[in-house]
Amino acid sequence: MKEILKNYWDIKLQKVKNNLEKNNFEAHIAQTLDEARDLVIKKMVEELQPKSISFGGSMTVVECGIYDSIKKIKNLEVIDTYDTTVSSSEKMDRRRRSLLVDLYITGTNALVENGVLVNLDGMGNRVAAITFGPKNVVIVVGRNKIVSDMEEAMIRVKEFAAPVNAIRLKRKTPCTKTAECENCSSPERICNMWSIIEKSAPKGRIKIILINQDIGF
Numbered sequence: 001m002k003e004i005l006k007n008y009w010d011i012k013l014q015k016v017k018n019n020l021e022k023n024n025f026e027a028h029i030a031q032t033l034d035e036a037r038d039l040v041i042k043k044m045v046e047e048l049q050p051k052s053i054s055f056g057g058s059m060t061v062v063e064c065g066i067y068d069s070i071k072k073i074k075n076l077e078v079i080d081t082y083d084t085t086v087s088s089s090e091k092m093d094r095r096r097r098s099l100l101v102d103l104y105i106t107g108t109n110a111l112v113e114n115g116v117l118v119n120l121d122g123m124g125n126r127v128a129a130i131t132f133g134p135k136n137v138v139i140v141v142g143r144n145k146i147v148s149d150m151e152e153a154m155i156r157v158k159e160f161a162a163p164v165n166a167i168r169l170k171r172k173t174p175c176t177k178t179a180e181c182e183n184c185s186s187p188e189r190i191c192n193m194w195s196i197i198e199k200s201a202p203k204g205r206i207k208i209i210l211i212n213q214d215i216g217f
C-alpha cells in the first residue's frame with residue numbers, strides 16, 4: 001500500500017516538475033520538510049548570496065523550519081513580515097520593503113498540474129512580490145496543493161484555503177462560522193487579489209520546491 005502510494009506521488013511530482021520547467025520555473029522535488037529547508041538554506045541561499053530576504057505569508061515556510069533558519073544567518077538583512085509584535089504601520093512598512101529584497105520566500109495556494117500558480121491575497125503584498133520586485137522568489141509547495149485544472153484551483157483556494165486561513169487568522173468573517181466562502185463584504189475579508197502565474201519571467205526567477213508530503217493549507 002505504502003509503496004503504491006509512493007510510486008504514485010513520485011510519478012505525479014515528476015510530471016508537475018517537468019511542466020513547471022517547461023513554463024520557465026526552476027523546479028525541485030524534496031521528499032521531506034528537512035530536505036526542503038536544506039534546499040533553500042544550503043543550495044539557494046548559498047548560490048544566490050542574497051543581501052536581503054523577506055517572506056510572504058505561508059505556514060509551509062514556517063513548518064519546514066525555513067523561517068527560523070533564515071533568521072539565524074549572519075550578515076543578512078531579514079525583513080521579518082511574520083513578526084506579530086510590531087505595530088500595524090510597521091507591518092505595512094515591512095511588506096512594502098519586502099517587495100525589493102534579493103530573495104522572497106513564500107508558498108502558493110494552488111499549483112495546477114500543468115505548472116501554473118494560483119494565489120489569492122488579502123492585501124496583495126504576496127502576489128505582488130511573486131509577480132515582480134524581488135530578484136528571486138522561492139515557493140515551497142506541499143503535494144496537497146496540486147490540482148488538475150484552473151477550475152479546481154479556484155475552488156480549492158476559495159472554498160478551502162481561504163476559510164481555513166480566515167480561521168487561522170481569527171478573522172471576523174462568515175466563513176469562520178460556516179467553513180465555506182460566503183463571498184462576504186466584511187472589512188476583514190482576506191480574499192481580494194487573485195494572481196495566476198503561467199510562466200516565470202525572467203526564466204528561473206521563480207523557484208519551486210515540491211514537497212512530497214501534505215503540508216500547509
Ligand code: SF4
Nearest residue numbers: 162175181182184191
Ligand atoms: S470572501 Fe469572505 S467569506 Fe469568502 S473565504 Fe474570503 S473571507 Fe471568507
